[in-house]
Amino acid sequence: MARRRQLYEGKAKILFEGPEPGTLVQYFKDDATAGNGAKKGTITGKGVLNNRISEYLMTRLSEIGIPNHFIRRLNMREQLIREVEIIPLEVVVRNVAAGSLATRLGITEGQRLPRSIIEYYYKNDQLNDPMVAEEHITCFGWAATQDLDDMVALTLRVNDFLTGLFLGVGITLVDFKLEFGRLWENEEMRIVLADEISPDNCRLWDAKTGEKMDKDRFRRDLGKVEEGYQEVARRLGILPEAGPRDMTGPEVMQ
Numbered sequence: 025m026a027r028r029r030q031l032y033e034g035k036a037k038i039l040f041e042g043p044e045p046g047t048l049v050q051y052f053k054d055d056a057t058a059g060n061g062a063k064k065g066t067i068t069g070k071g072v073l074n075n076r077i078s079e080y081l082m083t084r085l086s087e088i089g090i091p092n093h094f095i096r097r098l099n100m101r102e103q104l105i106r107e108v109e110i111i112p113l114e115v116v117v118r119n120v121a122a123g124s125l126a127t128r129l130g131i132t133e134g135q136r137l138p139r140s141i142i143e144y145y146y147k148n149d150q151l152n153d154p155m156v157a158e159e160h161i162t163c164f165g166w167a168a169t170q171d172l173d174d175m176v177a178l179t180l181r182v183n184d185f186l187t188g189l190f191l192g193v194g195i196t197l198v199d200f201k202l203e204f205g206r207l208w209e210n211e212e213m214r215i216v217l218a219d220e221i222s223p224d225n226c227r228l229w230d231a232k233t234g235e236k237m238d239k240d241r242f243r244r245d246l247g248k249v250e251e252g253y254q255e256v257a258r259r260l261g262i263l264p265e266a267g268p269r270d271m272t273g274p275e276v277m278q
């Protein structure tokens with residue numbers, strides 16, 4: 025059987041040519057990096073969990089009318105997605121101070137922000153993904169003003185929806201990163217959500233104890249990294265190993 029053509033290999037995922045034109049296969053690896061590749065490691069089972077978690081979240085987002093690239097999950101580590109033209113920006117939303125916001129501005133980690141903040145970073149490994157302003161984005165043509173308006177509107181809806189979804193299972197959505205792409209259909213362009221939404225690119229803290237259940241366990245050598253990812257999947261009701269009882273849906277916290 026002919027091997028599929030590999031189109032791109034990133035730090036955590038590989039993209040293969042899809043079965044039909046306009047589709048790709050997104051393969052989730054167990055590889056983990058932090059600090060733009062400065063720290064490298066493996067989180068056993070991460071790829072399987074992120075594939076499942078991202079499928080779940082993208083599907084819920086589709087249901088509320090947030091267009092995204094996800095078509096369907098193919099197997100444990102792969103999902104079929106629509107091929108989009110990736111906009112070279114990372115859109116970060118913050119609800120609680122953490123990570124680079126806390127260190128850069130000297131704000132105590134864990135402080136709830138009076139309003140959600142959106143930040144943009146230019147996707148460029150050589151430059152270490154520098155933070156940029158709207159002015160840079162439009163000046164250098166990475167996205168048009170209309171594209172940015174669409175991205176911000178979608179980002180705010182995603183934030184509201186995911187904040188509620190995670191709170192329902194006892195998790196605080198501290199911050200997360202989104203990526204968008206352009207999807208062309210009948211000569212019309214739409215901005216859609218792309219990449220993945222998983223504990224690799226969200227900060228997820230237990231709402232009661234503040235325990236971290238995301239990639240910070242790896243970044244900061246906190247131990248029990250696999251367990252953090254598993255706990256997120258378990259609370260969302262999508263951990264296959266947990267048995268059929270836990271597959272019925274999210275575990276609603278009182």
Ligand code: UDP
Pocket residue numbers: 059114116122123124125153199200201224225226227239
């Ligand atoms: N993030 C990401 N990819 C990056 C940088 C950040 O997914 O290249 C996510 C990160 O997981 C967190 C949010 O974006 O949920 C904000 O990250 P921050 O700016 O605090 O960066 P960090 O200090 O974590 O690198």
